[in-house]
Amino acid sequence: MIGTIRSAIGAGSADYVEVRVQESSASGVQYTGKELESIGRRAGLGGSVRAMVKGGWGFTSFNQVEELPRFVRAACDQARLAGRGFAGLAPVDPVKETVAAAPEVDPRRVTLEQKQELCERYNKIILSSPKIQTSNVVYRDSVVREYLVTSYGTELVQETCFAGAMVAAVAKDGSNVQQAYDSVGDLRGYQIVEGREEVCEAVARRAADLLSADPPEAGPYTVVIDPKLCGVFVHEAFGHLSAADAIHENQRLCKLMSIGRRFGPDTLNIYDHPRMPGEAGYYAYDAEGTAGGKTYLIRDGVLASRLHSRQTAAMMNEKPTGNARCLSYSFAPIVRMSNTCMEPREHSFEQLLDGVENGIYAVGSMGGQTDMEMFTFSAEEGYEIKNGKLGRKLRDVVLSGNVFHTLANIEMIGDDFRIYGGLGGCGKGEQAPLRVSDGGPSVRIKNVLVGGR
Amino acid sequence: MNPDGLIDTVLSKAGAAADAAEVFYESSESRPVEFENNKLKYVSTKSERGVGLRVIKDGRIGFSSTSDFARLDELVENALESAKFGQQAKFELPASCEPAEVETYDENVAAFTTRQMTELGSEMIHQVLARYPEVQCSADVSASVGDERIANTNGLDLGHRSTTFTISVTALEVNDDGLLWVGDGRTSSLLLQDTTKITNKVTADLDLARKEAVVSTGVYPAIFTPDAMATLFISLSEGVNGKLVQKGASPLAGKLGEQILDQRLSVFDDALIDYAASSAPHDTEGLRSARTALIEKGVLKNYLFDLQTAGTMDAEPTGNGLRHYEAQPTPGDNNTIIRPGETPFEEMLSGTRRGLLVSSMLGGATGNTLAGDFSVNLELGFLIENGALAGRVKNCMVFGNIYDLLRDGIIAIGDTPEMKGSLSMPHFWFKGISAGAQ
Incomplete structure (x- = not known):
């Protein structure tokens, strides 16, 4: 991929050209109330070109990555429309490096079924708590591999692997509706979303307790x-x-x-x-x-x-x-x-x-x-x-x-x-x-x- | 691969393995130009497309999406895998649809050149700078053409093309005590070339904000501009959302037919207004678009549904299934129309001895919007004294509950609605708004 991008950059001319291509895959589970609202995986592929001429920028984004040279030319042409000023970019050293994702437990190794069971368990804890009307339990992960090539000689491959979960409880008493939530999500790995049963109990309790709380005096x-x-x-x-x-x-x-x-x-x-x-x-x-x-x-x-x-x-x-x-x-x-x-x-x-x-x-x-x-x-x-x-x-x-x-x-x-x-x-x-x-x-x-x- | 080939391929593969399948294909080309600090900074073209696949297998719903058209087999496998866990389908995919007649495409938008867009942006900035040479402006002008296709194994095959044109300008004024942002903009399917309305609003707000005024904590009569009302109406939009009603989370659940708001208030969801930002001949599940009364003379008339939510509730679908290709349909608003009243803004102003004009607010989406509670900072607000604007009020919060205000708090509703984007909203004049000040 880096080689393909490097040769496509030559298709246009500008003071600076930067090409990004991202391959992604993601999975997610969402319970709202009793129902499993969505579950599944999706995939993505897309790219963008940014070109600068005299301080003005041209930008193209696209999914047809196979037509990259055309988008490089278009971005350069558009930059010429915008450029009429100062062309400076602060210097940085070009880097050629691959940065791998480092999750402790890779969410791609966890089955969809396990993710669904986790969310179902959290959802049940919330829904079975007193005064709770409905819930929202969301699990999401995404793995993105990003290729970045610039006309200054930078050639980077960076991979990130994000996983997180949000649990929310809605308590209701007549038209008094109160909510509480907890959310974790970072690049540490799938393990961070596990073992949060006590958090779910606490969230449900917080929402219920808010029903009898008063607003402050302003x-x-x-x-x-x-x-x-x-x-x-x-x-x-x-x-x-x-x-x-x-x-x-x-x-x-x-x-x-x-x-x-x-x-x-x-x-x-x-x-x-x-x-x-x-x-x-x-x-x-x-x-x-x-x-x-x-x-x-x-x-x-x-x-x-x-x-x-x-x-x-x-x-x-x-x-x-x-x-x-x-x-x-x-x-x-x-x-x-x-x-x-x-x-x-x-x-x-x-x-x-x-x-x-x-x-x-x-x-x-x-x-x-x-x-x-x-x-x-x-x-x-x-x-x-x-x-x-x-x-x-x-x-x-x-x-x-x-x-x-x-x-x-x-x-x-x-x-x-x-x-x-x-x-x-x-x-x-x-x-x-x-x-x-x-x-x-x-x-x-x-x-x-x-x-x- | 062209959309026809792709849709056929995906439908036949998914249809062979599932009981029913539906493909939603979206593509768009948008061309935004952006000005920052009075200068043209970005000229962009975004050509994007993707496909979502919904299947029903053994009575359960599965879904997946992709923008990588080399991996269509994986798309089908992912959707089928998802159906093992998915919800019981409470609907059948529609076999046909007679689209409503509504204009959503303006060829002048498609033909408007990037150079013309940069000229329009420059024009707006020059108009503001002519009055206020010291401010710094940003401006956005964007023209886009979008295509949608919905096809399913029951025989439905619908295509729909629309244009979207957006212009906006924001001015930043900086002085020793702080920052003032004022901006305005419009979104429509039609080409908009009259910039004076937008720039006049910006310079008028800059005029008004020249003087500062101080208020103390208390309760004040208040006029809310259409922009400020738009923030508060987030709560009502959540309240009539069929999904939140089905979950019992909406405070409006179970109140159909009840007088819940002031009898002068009527609110409609309307997808059939020619060239409005959220108009469409059919929704993204292939149901004919409609005009649905939400509130009529203060009485709650309808909730908004997609197919699955309507099926779960045993209610009639309203043609409000909305989505992007990456997600399943969910109930959503089309254009929201608030019926105007009879009172001119000038009359509200002259009728206020000491009160507030609330123009825009900060933090509106971070409170308990579901309950209708708001507690916001006055981003742009003014003190009214003896029927005239006495100066900008800063570092002040206003708070209350939108349902309470719209039920018992209205003095009058404005006679001149503003249509910005997908919302048509008049001014509102309230008896008493609580304000907290330093």
């Missing part, structure tokens, strides 16, 4: 967020704004985001790191063939660096960080996060609660959204904190902040670091869900706006 609170919500907080509150493509051509935004600007306390460190083996956001080389590495976005509370593709790095005269990613061959690479984490510090959970007179402990995540400045992140459940002690349970705990203020309101960072992947992922433009992991410890933040009901 207003600003001191909140303690758990490691899972902290990961989402880091991702939404800061990660998206640290992507250089958002700011590189905007002088005012560059000024707001100048390296060295203080965002949080001295104790705050945030990084992105693709090469965390097994994590959902793992990759050795990004979609342009740049080696992934650890990038501190915030170090000792100040802006330390940002996430780059080769083009944004060249335009800002910084080093590429290996963060150009695409959801699949259908999409051109854009700057994305990988595994994004807040580093833990020394405080115990009890210390985080201590001294909080009237606060909220927010646990788990229903997701988040940002417009780069303001952001929301939703907890799965919450608890009142009264005089340093956890009190009654709360539902509909949605937190909201502003990147230029909220990070500075971090009062204490815990010692209980955890990182989470899952079946979901990150969205940017049309490209969602992209596999990522988010991580952090429990954190105490003052003056966070919480919505109510």
